[in-house]
Amino acid sequence: MIFEQFFDKISSTYTYLVSSGKGREALIIDPVLENINDYINILNKLELRLVKVIDTHIHADHISGIGELKNKTNCATLMGEGAPADVVSIYVKDNEKIKIENIELLTLYTPGHTDDSYSFLMNDRVFTGDTLLINGTGRTDFQNGNPYDQYKSLFERLLKLPEETSIYPAHDYKGMKVSTIGNEKKFNPRLQVSSVEEYVNIMNNLNLQNPKLMDIAIPKNSYPRMKVEK
Numbered sequence: 001m002i003f004e005q006f007f008d009k010i011s012s013t014y015t016y017l018v019s020s021g022k023g024r025e026a027l028i029i030d031p032v033l034e035n036i037n038d039y040i041n042i043l044n045k046l047e048l049r050l051v052k053v054i055d056t057h058i059h060a061d062h063i064s065g066i067g068e069l070k071n072k073t074n075c076a077t078l079m080g081e082g083a084p085a086d087v088v089s090i091y092v093k094d095n096e097k098i099k100i101e102n103i104e105l106l107t108l109y110t111p112g113h114t115d116d117s118y119s120f121l122m123n124d125r126v127f128t129g130d131t132l133l134i135n136g137t138g139r140t141d142f143q144n145g146n147p148y149d150q151y152k153s154l155f156e157r158l159l160k161l162p163e164e165t166s167i168y169p170a171h172d173y174k175g176m177k178v179s180t181i182g183n184e185k186k187f188n189p190r191l192q193v194s195s196v197e198e199y200v201n202i203m204n205n206l207n208l209q210n211p212k213l214m215d216i217a218i219p220k221n222s223y224p225r226m227k228v229e230k
C-alpha cells in the first residue's frame, strides 16, 4: 500500500495520500491549495490516478485544495452532508463506504469541532480531522462547534475503536505524526475527564485566538465557494 503524509508548515496541516499500489487509483484527504504541485508530482511519479479527494470539514486555517485538484485531475470531491461547499460532488453520510481500487474507507460522523466534521476509518487507521488530535482535540468555539457533540464523537465513536488503531489527525503543532487510540485514551489531557460537563468546561475555557487566515479561509472554503484562481 502507498501511504504518504504531507505537512503544510504554514498551517501545520497534515494531508494524506492513499493508494493500494503503483499505477492504481488514489485518494487524498485534506489537501492544502498551496501544495497542490507536491501532490501532483507524487501522483505522477507513482503513476497514480487521483479519483477522490476528501475534506474532513470546512477548514478555517488554510484554503482547501479540493477544488483545484478537481480542476486539474477531474477527481470527485467528497465531504459530509451538510458541508456548505458547492465544490463537493459527492456528499457522504455516516457509516458509508468510500471505495477506490482495493481500498475502502468507512465514514464516521464526528461533529463537535464543526457541525460538518467527519472521520474516516481505513482498517487499522483512522483519519480524525480536527475531532481528535494527538494530545488534544479540535476547538469547538466557532463554525457551529459544540463541545457536547464533540464529547459524544470522541467517547462514543472514536475511542470505541480498537486501541491499536492508528490516529492520523489533520493537524499537529509539535511534530507528532501518528498516535493510537490506546495512547490517546491514556495520555491525551483532554480525555482524562469523568463527565461531559468536565469536558465542556475545559473546551469553553480555552481562550484561543482565531486562526490567522480564518477570515480568508472560511469564505473561500465555504458555499458559495469563490472560484479558485489558477
Ligand SMILES: [Fe+2]
Pocket (backbone or CB within 6 Å): 057, 058, 059, 060, 061, 113, 130, 138
Ligand atoms: Fe479545523
